[in-house]
Amino acid sequence: MDGAVIPVAEARIGVTDWGVTHSDTVYDVVPVRDGAFFRLADYIARFRDSMDSGRFDIGMDGRDIAAALTAMVARSGLRDAYCAMVAMRGVPQLPGSRDPRDCKNHFYAWAVPYVHVIRPETLAQGAKLWVGKGMRRIPADSVNPRAKNYHWGDFTAGLFEAKEAGFETVVLLDHAGNLTEGPGFNLFALIGGKVVTPDTGVLHGVTRRTVLDICAEIGLDCETRALPLDQLWTADEVFLSSSGGGVLPIVQVDDRIFANGAPGPVAARLSRLYWDWTARAQYRTEIAYPDG
Amino acid sequence: MDGAVIPVAEARIGVTDWGVTHSDTVYDVVPVRDGAFFRLADYIARFRDSMDSGRFDIGMDGRDIAAALTAMVARSGLRDAYCAMVAMRGVPQLPGSRDPRDCKNHFYAWAVPYVHVIRPETLAQGAKLWVGKGMRRIPADSVNPRAKNYHWGDFTAGLFEAKEAGFETVVLLDHAGNLTEGPGFNLFALIGGKVVTPDTGVLHGVTRRTVLDICAEIGLDCETRALPLDQLWTADEVFLSSSGGGVLPIVQVDDRIFANGAPGPVAARLSRLYWDWTARAQYRTEIAYPDG
Numbered sequence: 001m002d003g004a005v006i007p008v009a010e011a012r013i014g015v016t017d018w019g020v021t022h023s024d025t026v027y028d029v030v031p032v033r034d035g036a037f038f039r040l041a042d043y044i045a046r047f048r049d050s051m052d053s054g055r056f057d058i059g060m061d062g063r064d065i066a067a068a069l070t071a072m073v074a075r076s077g078l079r080d081a082y083c084a085m086v087a088m089r090g091v092p093q094l095p096g097s098r099d100p101r102d103c104k105n106h107f108y109a110w111a112v113p114y115v116h117v118i119r120p121e122t123l124a125q126g127a128k129l130w131v132g133k134g135m136r137r138i139p140a141d142s143v144n145p146r147a148k149n150y151h152w153g154d155f156t157a158g159l160f161e162a163k164e165a166g167f168e169t170v171v172l173l174d175h176a177g178n179l180t181e182g183p184g185f186n187l188f189a190l191i192g193g194k195v196v197t198p199d200t201g202v203l204h205g206v207t208r209r210t211v212l213d214i215c216a217e218i219g220l221d222c223e224t225r226a227l228p229l230d231q232l233w234t235a236d237e238v239f240l241s242s243s244g245g246g247v248l249p250i251v252q253v254d255d256r257i258f259a260n261g262a263p264g265p266v267a268a269r270l271s272r273l274y275w276d277w278t279a280r281a282q283y284r285t286e287i288a289y290p291d292g
Numbered sequence: 293m294d295g296a297v298i299p300v301a302e303a304r305i306g307v308t309d310w311g312v313t314h315s316d317t318v319y320d321v322v323p324v325r326d327g328a329f330f331r332l333a334d335y336i337a338r339f340r341d342s343m344d345s346g347r348f349d350i351g352m353d354g355r356d357i358a359a360a361l362t363a364m365v366a367r368s369g370l371r372d373a374y375c376a377m378v379a380m381r382g383v384p385q386l387p388g389s390r391d392p393r394d395c396k397n398h399f400y401a402w403a404v405p406y407v408h409v410i411r412p413e414t415l416a417q418g419a420k421l422w423v424g425k426g427m428r429r430i431p432a433d434s435v436n437p438r439a440k441n442y443h444w445g446d447f448t449a450g451l452f453e454a455k456e457a458g459f460e461t462v463v464l465l466d467h468a469g470n471l472t473e474g475p476g477f478n479l480f481a482l483i484g485g486k487v488v489t490p491d492t493g494v495l496h497g498v499t500r501r502t503v504l505d506i507c508a509e510i511g512l513d514c515e516t517r518a519l520p521l522d523q524l525w526t527a528d529e530v531f532l533s534s535s536g537g538g539v540l541p542i543v544q545v546d547d548r549i550f551a552n553g554a555p556g557p558v559a560a561r562l563s564r565l566y567w568d569w570t571a572r573a574q575y576r577t578e579i580a581y582p583d584g
Contacts, residue, residue: 001307012304013312015293015378015402020305022444022475023315055452086307089448096411098475099455100448110307119388138434139467142427143445151443152314153435156381156392160347163391175431175467183314183390 001108005075008110018103019088023150026050030206031114031243032073032081036284038277040066042206046148047085053147055100056087058107065107066285073111074289082115082244117184117244118168126251126261129182129238130162130170131229137172137180140201145181148203155183167252169240174201179227185242189227189235190266196231197241199224207241207274214273220266237264239271246274293400297367300402310395311380315442318342322498323406323535324365324373328576330569332358334498335535338440339377345439347392348379350399357399358577365403366581374407374536409476409536410460418543418553421474421530422454422462423521429464429472432493437473440495447475459544461532466493471519477534481519481527482558488523489533491516499533499566506565512558529556531563538566 001011019025028047031038044062051058060068065085073083086109092102118127135157143151158170171182179187180201186208188197195215197208215222232238237259240248247270249263258264263271277283293303311317320339323330336354343350352360361375378401384394410419427449435443450462463474471479472493478500480489487507489500507514524530529551532540539562541555550556555563569575 008308009306011307013307014301015303015305015400016300016404018448020312021319021376021442022448023442024444024448027313054448084313096408098409098451098461100451101455108307112308116388117390134433135435136431136433138430138443139428141467142430142434143443144449149445150313150315151430151435151445152316153441153443156310156314156316156346157436159390159392163393169390175433 005072008112011108011110013088013108014091016091017088018090018100019086022089024054024089024100025086026054026056026147026149027084027086028148029082029084029243030069031278032078032083032111032287033278035079035289036286037069037073037083039206039210039283040069040285042209044085046204046206047087050147050149051087053144054087056089056105058087058105060107068107069109070285070287072109074287076111077289077291078111078113080114081111082113083109083111085109115244117240117242118248120245122168123245123248123263126263127248128167128252129240129250130158130165130167131179131254132158132170132172133161134158135172136175137201139175145201145203152183159183173229176226177229179229179232182240184244185240185248187227188239188241189232190237190264191231191235194221194223195266196223196225196227198227200226205241205243207243207246210274210277211241211247211270214270214277218273237267239264239267247271297364300404303400303402305380305400306383308383309380310382310392311378314381316346316381316392317378318346318348318439318441319376319378320440321374321376321535322361323570324370324375324403324579325570327371327581328578329361329375331498331502331575332361332577334501336377338496338498339379342439342441343379345436346379348381348397350379350397352399360399361401362577362579364401366579368403369581369583370403370405372406373403374405375401375403377401407536409532409534410540412537414460415537415540415555418555419461419540420459420544421532421542422450422457422459423471423546424450424462424464425453426450427464428467429493431467437493437495444475451475465521469521471521471524474532476536477532477540479519480531480533481524482529482556483523483527486513486515487558488515488517488519490519492518497533497535499535499538502566502569503533503539503562506562506569510565529559531556531559539563
């Protein structure tokens with residue numbers, strides 16, 4: 001915050017910041033695995049794309065952002081972390097202005113011990129996914145889903161539904177009845193031997209990209225296209241991708257059981273390969289911790 | 293904040309609060325006019341409806357909220373103020389939980405000198421309204437617009453368009469091509485001698501209600517219904533309603549001039565009557581300031 005590294009519990013922002021009062025903010029999250037950032041350049045590139053889309057200027061280039069994140073995580077001592085970078089609109093510098101161009105944008109970052117979208121022990125037992133009934137995903141011509149943002153009202157409503165029904169998390173449909181994404185993850189299905197994931201109306205997650213890259217490497221066909229809910233019921237496997245856990249096998253969607261109620265072989269393989277990839281030198285940005 | 297009255301510049305919230313990271317929050321804003329809240333009970337009732345809709349429990353009833361707001365504004369000394377009350381989801385009390393039901397919700401409020409959505413001097417010269425081109429209003433089946441919320445990404449995109457084009461503010465269309473609302477206001481048109489305002493896909497503003505109440509008292513017919521953009525071009529007058537300025541006459545929408553480029557007679561009359569109504573004892577909750 002403001003160039004200083006402080007305990008996350010003390011990291012606070014002003015209640016009149018448009019980042020709060022208008023959710024006028026974009027962010028990104030890069031995982032830290034075993035003392036290194038994974039695909040740091042890709043996460044920062046997307047963060048910068050999100051800022052461009054939302055017209056944020058924080059006065060830092062990619063190198064500045066990488067240096068700030070590295071200094072923070074090194075200081076935290078965390079070897080496995082969830083590291084968020086945030087651009088906020090700020091407040092107008094002209095009193096009484098309602099013009100976003102008058103706001104002084106600002107940057108901050110925070111890191112906490114690694115976050116799992118679904119707990120590993122739950123995944124091992126078989127995680128259940130709810131298809132949101134009440135709310136549809138905010139459409140791309142209302143809020144750009146590819147600029148990573150905090151507009152989660154639709155997800156929160158869906159999470160309440162899912163939790164009440166005893167499910168771990170939720171995926172939302174778009175207004176045409178196609179599957180989109182969930183709070184913090186992309187969705188994949190294995191249909192007719194092909195890996196299918198929605199392409200429009202969703203964030204293009206870096207973990208999603210890693211899954212597609214892994215599939216290309218191992219020769220598994222992928223399709224990025226619209227995925228109607230009807231087609232999901234024909235899938236052999238369903239899984240999620242997230243910076244918060246990698247590849248997450250799903251054994252049940254609504255009342256339908258997949259892969260006999262256990263993580264499917266393709267999802268399990270991709271999950272193992274994802275963790276292998278996080279160890280590849282080409283994707284790692286090592287962090288020099290003060291205690292070595 | 294946390295039961296204490298502090299300078300607004302020091303009022304800050306944690307960066308990991310779901311109110312920030314998921315925009316998981318509802319709020320309301322009550323105007324203070326000449327030392328009294330206007331329609332305080334109505335604003336608090338709506339705030340409580342918003343909390344019910346979003347399943348927030350701040351452990352305070354309407355009386356508690358009124359007492360907190362009154363203590364804060366009295367202490368501030370502000371006689372004309374914009375007074376915000378906010379419910380935030382907080383953070384999960386169970387480590388690693390992604391369940392909104394595990395969060396400890398909390399309340400805070402803040403007050404600043406009275407805010408005008410459009411500056412009075414601009415209104416006098418003739419305010420110009422832009423119809424958003426790039427983005428449509430977030431639909432009601434994605435985020436409930438009647439639970440007052442901070443999901444303003446669509447408005448912010450529209451504001452950038454409007455400001456670049458030299459317009460004061462923006463109104464957005466819904467996905468069916470009907471007019472909805474703008475950042476901080478409802479829209480009205482005078483069509484064939486009737487006052488028309490959209491009814492669905494919008495916040496039911498308290499100032500909107502006051503306009504409808506005033507119209508009923510003075511015998512001006514009102515229609516709350518869908519308002520297609522095509523019909524707006526047939527209007528004799530266009531105006532906005534907002535707690536931040538009351539009734540705001542508009543003289544131009546896109547390239548179309550209304551009422552010969554001056555505030556129309558009906559809008560001007562409603563604007564005067566709105567300020568008169570803020571002086572009516574029945575709507576005023578007087579604030580006992582420490583300096584009398």
